[in-house]
Amino acid sequence: MPARESELPDTPVIESGDAARASLISTYPELAEIVSSLAENGYAILDPEYDAGDLATAEAFCRDAVADRGRIQDGWISEPAIGRVAVHQPIIDLLSQLYGRRAFPFQTLNFEVGTQQKPHSDTYHFNSSPERFMCGVWVALEDISPDAGPLIYYPGSHKLPILKRTELGGTQLYPDYEKHIQRLVEDHGLQPEYGLLKRGQALIWSANLIHGGSARKNPELTRRSQVTHYYFEDCAYHTPLDFDPERGTHFIRQPYDLSRKKHVLSQRKHLDEQLSLREIWAQRWHLWRQRPPRF
Template sequence: MQAGELTREEADICRKFAQDGYVVIPGLIDPETADAAWLDYVTIWQESNPFNLPAQPDKFDPTWGRTGNVHKWVMGMHGLLHHPKIVNLIDLLLGKPCIPYQTIPSFYGSEQPAHSDAIHMTTFPLGFLAAAWIALEDIHPDSGPLVFYPGSHKLPYLLSEAAGIGIGDHKRLGRRVYIEKYEKMVQDLIRTKELKPSFFTANKGDVLIWHHNLLHGGSPVNNPEITRKSLVCHYFAEGVLCYHDLDNALADIANNGDYIGIVKEELATEENFDEQAYLLANRDVAEAVKNGIIPSGYSHFQSFGKSEGRKLRVDLKTQN
């Protein structure tokens, strides 16, 4: 193959991802690496417990052990998030270099209702996030395997506004508004579009990579005695705006896995001026700051931006 061309295997992977919204790579992670990462997690939990987890796993609580951004404490999980085989595939599928961002481990099946990552980890333009679900043991059908809906990534993106969730509603009203509005609309979509579920009963080391908009969740746990050890990793593409649509918060790429500030113009005022948001909205100013022409976005806003009518936040009204 000439430089810049895809191998036949890479072309098949891209074609599958575009058509169905996901691709499975059997045995991408060797079993020894998977075992070592999980042992590292359990050891740190038992010895120092930075996650503040109870001393014993709770098999009747599907959320138990789903520690956000476990890679910040556990080097084995950090290694999986940054595993070159996964990162290279995500780069290929996104068409841009990726930024490893967030991790969530699971001891047991999550039973999480179907959703798309787009409302939680949003990009502008849309579509520049992918996730990798890594099986850290053989996944039993009764453990509550990952469930996903092939082809659902082709549906229109369902974000907060379309779901009837106003800016600030989630922070003010809590998870109830998300469950009653967003999750209900997703279930209605699955029913009206007659989407058919698939279940990832994987072998240890198998990896499923899904598209930003693919609907997925956790299927019912039929036997709570059976674990479902796994790690899901999320990746943003470089060079796009990354934010949390539901909470109107910018992704803090420098401290991957966190969110900062606010992003939507409707809440932007001079009193809550956000340097990063202003620079994201005004790329010429960001370039000038980078090159030392002006000291900061705030100084530009005070001297020029206010009179020029510069936006304090990116205008997201053009999102699909």
């Protein structure tokens, strides 16, 4: 990892030019396949060798706690095994190498069944300045059946320009965004692939990769899984979805770094905005809610 701030890249290494990626591969030859898959397709599948006990506990959490609720955000607050999957050091080290800045997990989601979530890019939910320093790591907690509504993603879509909230027409409600993404998929002739992962495998997706949950062909089937969202050090973090068109400002996040167990301040040098009152209160609420994780 680069030691000094001045050496930190402005673009993730995997999304930089050939020279940066070649240099990464010459340092870590074992990463060649992952690097080229992320660069070309915007995703990579691997086995990060999670602890078998943690996978079993996280799966049981999906079965018992998530169950009918569909999803639980930040299950690590009550279940340490979920936190341990999120802070799994080999994944943090790998992401840090692939992006050129230290990665940190800031949110988990656990699912019992397929989400059937419409296609979207995480850059609309969580973006950064410099942009694209965010990714998702989706972990199969059981073997995923094609009929269970597996993850769906569109290889290559991460190369599309990042959509700005102001580019959306209409009332700019979330369904307008989803329609816009559907049009993009059709206009670009993007072809889907499905995440038929085996238990313990993980899929890394780039911030701008279009993905979602496919149809559950067999509603009896479970699709126990965990996704952890990661940001990278020394950026500003924001939520484009909550862009304030009247003020022309982003909603700035102060994400909680699960690996270091503290909030990370958005770096003001990357922004020319002031924090809104809402953001200041959101920050205080997060601090109040913060409790020492047990993992």
